[in-house]
Amino acid sequence: MGAVGASWMPAWRMILRSGEVVEGTRPRLFNSLGREMQQLAPASSGHVGIYSCGMTVYGDPHLGNLRPYVFADTLRRMLEFKGVTVTSVVNITDVGHAVGDGDLGEDKVEVTARAQNQSVWDVTKKYTEAFFTDLSNLNVLPHSHNPRASEYVPQMIEFAQVLERKGYTYQLDSGLYFDTSRMPDYGRLALRRPGSADTDVHRLEAVAGKRSPADFAVWRAERGEQKRLVHWESPWGPGVPGWHLECSVMSMSLLGDHFDIHTGGVDHREIHHVNEIAQSEAYLGDGRDWVPMWLHNEFVLLGSNKIAKSSGRVPILRDLMNAGHHPMVYRYFLLNAHYRSQLDFTEAGLRSAAAGYRRLLGRVAQLGPLPEAAGLDVVRGRLRSAEALAALAAIDDAITEDLNTPKVIAELNAVLRLDSLEDGEAALLASAAERLLGLKLGVLSADEVSTATNIAMPPDYIEGLIAARATARAGGDWGEADRIRNQLTEIGVRLVDTPQGTRWEPMPIDD
Structure with missing residues (x-):
């Protein structure tokens, strides 16, 4: 990756306890494309575009579903704290996502619509609202854009036609398929060797006529035995867009042909994001990486297994809230583990998070009202003591080095124990950490404090x-x-x- 431009982020200097003067750090993130730490190098000075794969809205988001959005929100908060403007896009998949993530069968949304005897649009409205309610409860910042897949189908058809004209596709009775053999580096995000047998690819259902198990549907045709509740006309017959196609089209429409960061759960890294890259780079044909940096969060586990709707009834945020838990405790629970670490959801773990959040609230409460949240340069300019500047340096180093939120929490707890800070400095640092972590520390109502106090x-x-x-x-x-x-x-x-x-x-x- 190229060097970071000097003007993309405000430069600043910090005095450590030793008296050494160092430059403020710039973000280093673990890029799944290559599996290595890299310094973020935005294409546009002072601006970062981020696309995060959104929910397929056919059921309530479970606790595992919510981790990618707390993680992406933390990424955005870190960048904005450093003075970067962020355009964030999180889509809503309301059509096209087949059961099992494959190419055949019913859409997940249509299965729910039939089961609940509702229209597809009633189902997607209900669960889209549930998704945004959960994000609000978790203090996830509103996104710049939340496109619905159903609103972009004409653009998806045009995209698929370009791929067809370029010779990257072939047509079967079941739809239009992308020929992965045309992409010599297909699967590089998943560290897959071209032509190699791959368990992730071979877990998909067999489709008659596919040239390779890795080939995927760009357009899923309606067949005689499979009448869809919703479909669109296309050059390949009535049907719906392929799930992978949707994200390529929506992200390019809102962030441009190339943008800086694509995020999602680690389960998307092996197939979904691999296929996004293949079709997008085939469409663009400019020889460049479509997106230079890919970030993936790990699973939340339940009994050492990935939380998934397919396993039956799974815990949702509303379950925790109905049991008297403040949603900030679940955010605190997530942030106490690194986003690239698997996290086992247990009652003991939640109680521990509740206790930790309670102690942190208690320490912050002693500071009085926190100052208005400010960016890095403003916070630095208001600090006077060497200890406070060193604490800010430690917090910045932690969040900048691949979003090490557990260390940020530890540094915040440590600084709140210091007796040597000048008046107001601890409150200013707490306000900075609150902004970075998205935890409500100084703005809980009396009722919320009571709930957050007692849930443990x-x-x-x-x-x-x-x-x-x-x-x-x-x-x-x-x-x-x-x-x-x-x-x-x-x-x-x-x-x-x-x-x-x-x-x-x-x-x-x-x-």
Whole structure:
């Protein structure tokens, strides 16, 4: 990748505790295209275009579905904190995504519409609203654009016609297919060797007439035995666009032929994004990488398995909220792991996140009202002490080096324990971290603070631990008894031992 232009980001200098003067850092991100850390080099000075694969709106987003958007939101927040203008696009797939991600069969949306005896548009409206409600609850910033696939079908047909004229496609009864053999470097994003057997490709269903298992549908034709609820006329007969085609067309329409960053879940890296690249670079034909930087977040697991709707009932954000959990705790839970690390969703993990968020709220509450969120240059200019400048440098280094959010949280907790900062500096740093992480630290209402305080403390869970502690004490296992007390302290529970037994109470939020 090329060098970063000197003017793309405000330059700044920082004095460390040692007195050494260093330049402010610029973002380094792990590029899936090549599997290496690279410095971000925007095509346009001071501006970054980001496309994130959006939801297929046929059901409520589950907790795993939401991780890509918290991750992409953190990326955007980091860039904007550094003075970069971001155009963010997250699409809505309301047509064209077949069950099983393959080329045949019903669309996922149509399966739900038939099951619920509703129109396709009623289904997509319902679940699109559910998606945006969840993003709002998680404090994900509104995107610049949220295109619906159904609104871009004419452009998709024109795109497919260009591919056909260039000789990249062939037609079967089941649709128009992209000939991957025409792309010598097909699959490079997935580190796939041309012509190699690949389990990800071969898990797709067999389609009669396909020249290669890797070839994919650009247009999915309606066949006699498969009447669609929604279809469009095309040169290849009535049908719907291929799922991969949709993202290429919508992203180019809104961000230009080439843009800076494409994000999505790691499950898209092996097929969906590979196919986007192939058709887009065939369409453009300019010999350049269509998108130079690809970022992928890992799965959220449930019992060591990927959370997926196909596995049956899966947890959704509303489940957590209905149980009294503040949605910021789930964001905190996600940010406490690096976006490229798998994350196992467990009750214990959520309780730990709740306790950590509670402690952080307590520390921030002692600072009084936080100042208005500001960018990096403004924050730096308002800090005076070497300790505060060093803390800002550590936070910036962490978020800049591939969005190391766990380290940002650790650095924030560390700076809030410092006694040497000048008046207002801790609040300013907390405000900066709040903006970077998207966590609500200084702007929760009284009711929200109460919810965020108590969610770590389900009574049945606490009473069970107290009973286990009593058993340990009765048996003389004082080490186990102390361990349980410490566990309760970690989630904000204070034990009071009395002659009548042990009672418990929540610690004040500023403990």
